Amino acid sequence: MVMETAVLETYKRAAKTKEIRLCCPVSYSRPELLKIIPQEILEKDYGCGDPTVYVREGEVVLDLGSGSGKHCYMIAQIVGPKGKVIGVDFNDEMLALARKYQNEIAKKLGYLNTEFRKARIQNLKLNLEKVDSYLLENPIKTFEDLLKFEEFIKYLEEKEPLIPDNSVDTVVSNCVLNLVKDEDKEKLFREIFRVLKPEGRAVISDIVSDEDVPELLKKDPELWAGCISGALREDKFIEAFLKAGFTSVRILKYDEKPWQVIEGIEFRSITIEAHKGEKGSCIDKGHAVIYTGPFVKVEDSEGHIFELGKRVAVCERTFKNLKRYAYDQFIFVEPAKPLTPRPFPWGEKIIYRSPKVTKNGKWDSVVSGSPCCSPPQEFIPFSQKLREIGITLTKGSVDIIQVNVGSKCNEKCLHCHLSAGPKGGLMSEKVISAILELLKRYPGKILDITGGSPELHPLIKDFISQASMYTKEILFRTNFTALLERDDLITLLAEKKVKIIGSFPSLEEHSADFFRGNGFYKRAFLALKKLNEAGYGRIYSLYLMVNPTDISLAPPENEIKKEFYKFFNEKGLYFTDLYVLNNFPIGRFKRYLKKIGKLDDYYKLLYANFNPETLKKVMCLKLINISPDGSLYDCDFNQALKLSLKETKNIFELLEKGLEALENKPIQIGDHCYACTALYGTSCFGSLT
Numbered sequence: 001m002v003m004e005t006a007v008l009e010t011y012k013r014a015a016k017t018k019e020i021r022l023c024c025p026v027s028y029s030r031p032e033l034l035k036i037i038p039q040e041i042l043e044k045d046y047g048c049g050d051p052t053v054y055v056r057e058g059e060v061v062l063d064l065g066s067g068s069g070k071h072c073y074m075i076a077q078i079v080g081p082k083g084k085v086i087g088v089d090f091n092d093e094m095l096a097l098a099r100k101y102q103n104e105i106a107k108k109l110g111y112l113n114t115e116f117r118k119a120r121i122q123n124l125k126l127n128l129e130k131v132d133s134y135l136l137e138n139p140i141k142t143f144e145d146l147l148k149f150e151e152f153i154k155y156l157e158e159k160e161p162l163i164p165d166n167s168v169d170t171v172v173s174n175c176v177l178n179l180v181k182d183e184d185k186e187k188l189f190r191e192i193f194r195v196l197k198p199e200g201r202a203v204i205s206d207i208v209s210d211e212d213v214p215e216l217l218k219k220d221p222e223l224w225a226g227c228i229s230g231a232l233r234e235d236k237f238i239e240a241f242l243k244a245g246f247t248s249v250r251i252l253k254y255d256e257k258p259w260q261v262i263e264g265i266e267f268r269s270i271t272i273e274a275h276k277g278e279k280g281s282c283i284d285k286g287h288a289v290i291y292t293g294p295f296v297k298v299e300d301s302e303g304h305i306f307e308l309g310k311r312v313a314v315c316e317r318t319f320k321n322l323k324r325y326a327y328d329q330f331i332f333v334e335p336a337k338p339l340t341p342r343p344f345p346w347g348e349k350i351i352y353r354s355p356k357v358t359k360n361g362k363w364d365s366v367v368s369g370s371p372c373c374s375p376p377q378e379f380i381p382f383s384q385k386l387r388e389i390g391i392t393l394t395k396g397s398v399d400i401i402q403v404n405v406g407s408k409c410n411e412k413c414l415h416c417h418l419s420a421g422p423k424g425g426l427m428s429e430k431v432i433s434a435i436l437e438l439l440k441r442y443p444g445k446i447l448d449i450t451g452g453s454p455e456l457h458p459l460i461k462d463f464i465s466q467a468s469m470y471t472k473e474i475l476f477r478t479n480f481t482a483l484l485e486r487d488d489l490i491t492l493l494a495e496k497k498v499k500i501i502g503s504f505p506s507l508e509e510h511s512a513d514f515f516r517g518n519g520f521y522k523r524a525f526l527a528l529k530k531l532n533e534a535g536y537g538r539i540y541s542l543y544l545m546v547n548p549t550d551i552s553l554a555p556p557e558n559e560i561k562k563e564f565y566k567f568f569n570e571k572g573l574y575f576t577d578l579y580v581l582n583n584f585p586i587g588r589f590k591r592y593l594k595k596i597g598k599l600d601d602y603y604k605l606l607y608a609n610f611n612p613e614t615l616k617k618v619m620c621l622k623l624i625n626i627s628p629d630g631s632l633y634d635c636d637f638n639q640a641l642k643l644s645l646k647e648t649k650n651i652f653e654l655l656e657k658g659l660e661a662l663e664n665k666p667i668q669i670g671d672h673c674y675a676c677t678a679l680y681g682t683s684c685f686g687s688l689t
Contacts, residue, residue: 033074036108038101041068051172051203051271054252058082059169062195064121065089065176069098072114073105075172081111086163088119090128117162121173122180122188124195125161126153158392163195165390171195171202175269178207178230182218185232189244194390196276199324202241203252205271207259208234217262228260231267238272242301245388247277248325249301275325282315282344282609283679286335286361288353289314289322298329305349306330313353315344337361340559379607382673389612393620393667395634398659400623402448402684403427403435404636405460407628409452410482413503414515417587417640420452427628432463434651435626439470442659448475448623448684450636453482461492474498477545477684480527481520487530494534499541501579501684502528507567511549528573537574544578551598553609553679554580557687579686582606582675586640606674614681614688620667624659626651634667636684637675643668 030053034042052074055061059079063072066087075085089095098116106112118128131153140146156162171192180188192202209231218229232240241249252273258266291298291306299305300322306312311333314322322330335358356362386392407424409416439445447467454460454476468474476493480502483490493500502524506512509521516524528537536542544564548554557580564578583589585602593599620634630651633639645668648654648661681688 030074033077034070036077036105037070037073038104041070041073041097041101051174051205052078054203054273055079055170055172060084060167061086062124062163062168062171063087064171064173064192065179066098066116067091067094067176069101069114069116071172071174072098072116073101076105076109076114079113081113083113085114086168087114087116088121088124088163089116090118090120092118119162120180121176122184122191123157124163124191125157127156127160127162130156130160165194166197166200168195169197169200171200172204173202174205175207177204178228178232180230182230185240186243189240190388190390192274193244193246193276198276198278200276202246202274202276203271204274205253205269206237207231207267208237208270210234210258210266210268211264213265214263217265228262228267234270237270241272241274245276246274247301247321249274250325275321277321277325278317282317283341284313284344285316285341286339286353286357287314287316287319288312288333288358289319290331290333292329292331299349303349307350311353311355311358313351316341333358335361341556342559379603382669382671385610386615386669391612391615393615393618393669395624395662395665395667396621398445398622398624398662400446400448400619401435401439402450402623402625402636404450404625404627404639405432405452405454405457405463407452408456409479410456411453411479411517411520412588413479413517414588414592417584417589417637418452419587419640424452425628426457427630429459431626431628431630431651432459434630434655436463436466436470437655438651438659439467441655443470444472445470446473446475447471448477450477450684453479455482455486455489461489464492464496464498468496468498475501477501477503478527479503479516479520480524483527483530484523490530490534490536494536494540497540499543500531500536501543501545502531503547504544505547506549507564508549515547515549525571525573528575532574537576541576542574544575546578546580547583551593551602551605553605554582554682554687556580556680579684580680580682581684581686582678582682584637584640584672584675586637586672603671603674606678609678610674611677611679611681611689614677617681617683617688618673618676619683619685624662637672638668638670641670641672643670 033052052071055075055078057078057080060083061075061079063075063085066072066089069087072085072087079085087098089098095116095118102112102114106114119126120128134149134152138145138149140149177185177188196202207228210233212233213229213231220229238249250273251270253269253271255268255270258268260267288311289306290311291308293308295308297305297307302318304314304318319332323332333353339357339361380388406426407418407420408422408426409420409424410422412421439447449464455478457463464474474496476498478500504512504524505515512521512524513519531537531542546554546560557578560580561578564575568575585593585599585606590599593602623635625633625636625639627633627639631639632645632648632650632654633643634645638644645662645665647665648657654661676683676688
């Protein structure tokens with residue numbers, strides 16, 4: 001806190017009296033923008049560069065460490081009445097100076113598009129003016145007061161963030177990042193990334209050093225407040241943006257002459273531009289780029305290599321990103337005709353695109369080389385990944401009650417995450433009664449019945465009959481073969497208009513039987529015929545659940561739907577629609593991956609295809625899962641791993657507390673969650689994107 005206090009006190013004084021030592025000479029390419037700004041603001045502005053020149057009309061711009069407001073008022077003229085400028089500072093004196101002339105400048109412009117907010121730039125969620133007001137009304141005198149204050153801080157950050165996620169087009173700053181203490185710098189760069197919209201950018205002028213600043217200088221408060229001690233080494237400054245998630249960084253200005261030299265270390269001004277490129281999964285639609293030189297080859301921040309003059313294959317996302325921030329270095333080649341999207345292969349760093357793909361608009365084999373989009377060098381746990389992108393998964397209003405009535409099953413499928421089989425247990429009548437009571441208290445929910453094989457539970461018909469009185473819809477998950485001897489159950493399911501979701505992993509008999517067991521394929525078709533005869537597939541909803549039968553990710557549902565419809569129609573069979581689901585590296589499938597030495601490869605495949613867009617739709621946000629013993633989970637996969645809810649453990653506690661008690665509670669996560677969030681994302685209800 002010593003350095004932060006030194007910075008605060010220094011700039012308090014600087015807001016009242018001009019501090020020459022804080023000035024680094026700056027020339028402006030558009031000096032006419034200074035004409036409407038009062039002299040008091042101009043005299044008490046301290047910086048080392050001019051990021052304003054890179055701002056565009058109509059943008060929402062955030063100025064970090066806005067100080068006297070000079071740059072905010074320059075930017076206000078550039079972005080115009082359709083744009084907006086937000087200045088952030090934690091110094092009351094500087095904020096007062098910036099606000100002093102706000103209305104006067106607005107009258108000169110003919111519009112008001114500036115505002116100034118109080119916050120630390122390393123925590124843009126926390127509104128410090130609300131913190132100040134709280135402390136005036138609620139001074140901290142006891143430990144209980146401190147706990148209440150901490151709860152208030154958490155509430156502000158989570159429910160009323162000062163600068164929301166993905167809300168700013170451009171972030172600018174002028175010589176303030178170096179004032180943040182070292183232990184907060186990583187958080188600072190993550191905050192810049194968080195508030196930017198997808199495709200947004202940061203234009204930052206700051207002081208950097210050519211060598212590491214020694215600890216002796218770092219401990220000098222005066223040098224720290226003077227933009228010296230806190231300077232990052234120039235290469236580490238660039239790396240910090242890439243580490244925060246920015247797709248590309250380029251140096252716009254590098255002062256040849258140092259501003260100061262202390263103990264042989266040169267401190268100079270640098271201005272960079274960092275792009276928040278599009279994130280998400282790698283989908284191959286046939287795009288290619290040709291690097292135009294002058295180097296033999298170059299590599300981007302994601303590890304793609306581009307060779308001079310070579311037609312290199314890229315996924316659609318990389319194609320768009322390169323077109324935005326490296327448009328002058330590549331030739332961009334699109335396929336002649338739309339191609340069916342497919343997951344982009346991963347492995348090596350480069351493949352070459354055949355001209356036949358772009359000329360004829362059809363898929364062709366790779367000319368040479370190996371798959372690109374290589375997996376990251378280091379696997380990051382799912383929890384850490386969410387922290388890096390600033391997302392916390394919390395339970396919303398529960399719409400779906402998923403009930404696993406037992407792990408007893410007539411099959412022993414290779415990809416079963418629950419390791420279900422003939423010796424599995426069943427849900428007790430006591431737990432079933434408690435679930436029915438829950439459904440009665442909260443009518444209109446969706447009931448999702450799963451297993452094992454739910455058909456094997458002796459009370460399944462009574463459960464469905466009673467549950468149908470309170471539910472909006474009932475889903476029944478089956479492996480098909482367990483229904484073969486249950487004509488009575490099929491009749492009841494049709495009578496209650498229950499939606500059936502049946503697992504059917506592959507149209508190839510050998511693949512389906514390999515994963516589900518010998519004879520599954522033929523017996524599944526017999527069960528499908530019975531269901532069709534009962535009206536399923538035409539009158540009542542019959543969905544297929546399709547899993548990959550190799551070590552790959554689920555393709556887009558639309559891509560395989562036509563193939564499945566055609567195949568089934570040729571057999572005179574019908575289904576309503578289909579879902580896809582990635583296999584999860586847990587249970588029996590995990591053991592299989594370990595046995596063949598592919599577990600690490602599969603985790604890398606999931607991780608390399610992580611798609612943050614799926615987080616908005618993951619099923620755990622609105623679903624709870626109830627296990628055979630009545631324990632509560634966020635999903636069926638968490639049940640397999642025994643990751644139960646923390647505060648409400650079982651159905652009996654839930655009846656006491658109510659479903660509302662689950663809302664806004666953190667969702668239990670683990671590395672298996674990458675299976676839900678890879679590529680297009682999958683769930684018990686199909687693709688997420």
